[in-house]
């Protein structure tokens with residue numbers, strides 16, 4: 001049975017109904033659909049479009065339906081076309097004619113746009129909270145590792161000494177931008193489309209401002225064609241989530257490397273690692289690998305939305321029904337990855353000694369060695385060449401910059417004195433980088449404090 005049956009001479013083919021139905025995807029918006037319908041019904045009565053009595057029975061009926069769904073008394077009929085049609089038919093079953101009046105001055109086109117926006121706003125808030133929790137875990141780990149020296153890398157080659165705190169704070173900055181982007185997207189999501197009707201509003205004297213206030217939206221859409229067919233907000237949120245996933249995936253890649261025997265910089269808690277079905281010794285970082293893998297899904301969701309929209313004439317087209325599957329998948333994936341990564345990272349053990357040992361190899365203090373000569377007056381490029389030759393010499397003689405004797409140093413430059421050893425100590429290299437954004441413990445600690453203050457404001 002479809003509401004439009006009177007218009008057609010034949011019943012819909014079962015295959016058409018199955019193909020057309022979106023309830024398996026959009027049933028999760030039942031609470032938003034009910035909230036939006038209650039606000040609409042209240043406004044209709046306020047403006048004298050329906051009676052107060054009908055409005056009240058719609059609101060009580062919908063509230064009861066919500067209770068029944070949530071207590072398991074009422075199962076959502078998966079054969080219905082979508083959540084909006086299911087609600088109307090369930091309500092009409094319960095309150096008869098009053099239920100049939102709910103759709104006055106409304107179309108499913110503005111209704112679905114409203115529900116999707118409400119759902120997106122609710123979920124964005126949850127993701128914002130989860131990102132903040134993630135940032136807090138990173139801040140705590142950074143605080144505990146202000147002095148934990150590790151090699152910093154470029155090209156995945158040991159490059160210069162940094163601290164684990166400094167490394168983690170890079171991810172804090174990325175996640176802060178993710179927070180800002182999602183927060184920003186809310187402004188353009190909280191624009192009320194209801195009242196746009198199917199495409200050209202309505203002749204009823206509806207009060208859109210009242211519905212806007214009721215639903216706590218920021219503003220009302222100013223063009224009805226755009227109101228029903230704007231899906232920028234879906235694209236914007238999914239794009240912000242794609243970028244969030246990119247950050248989680250980069251961190252995951254590092255965690256995978258750090259867990260390997262080649263690095264052994266961290267040890268995952270047994271509760272957040274997996275074994276192998278054949279190799280008894282294995283301890284695998286599956287969570288991180290899955291996050292890295294799932295990042296691709298969200299990129300795919302973004303692509304789905306962009307391509308879905310690019311050729312659509314105004315206004316609503318059924319193609320747009322595909323928006324929810326992509327948007328929901330991006331939201332679900334972000335939730336899943338954040339809520340699993342948070343405890344995984346929280347419980348991971350940092351193997352400080354291994355980081356320190358890795359930092360001792362690879363001549364990562366070579367820049368500081370060149371800077372030593374530069375600070376004594378030698379032009380940097382000359383100093384750079386000398387240290388290049390020194391590194392080559394050290395490698396040939398199986399030495400490090402720490403174990404080369406002063407005599408050997410002086411054969412490369414007369415400027416070397418006893419204080420070279422202090423100057424190239426890894427602790428010195430880190431502590432001397434006191435520039436804003438640098439790894440010196442006092443700088444990173446100040447950064448942690450600043451983020452804690454900023455988080456309160458986001």
Ligand code: ARG
Pocket residue numbers: 022026081082108109112316318320321322
């Ligand atoms: N299930 C539809 C969707 O998600 C609701 C809107 C249907 N509108 C229509 N004119 N068929 O887009």
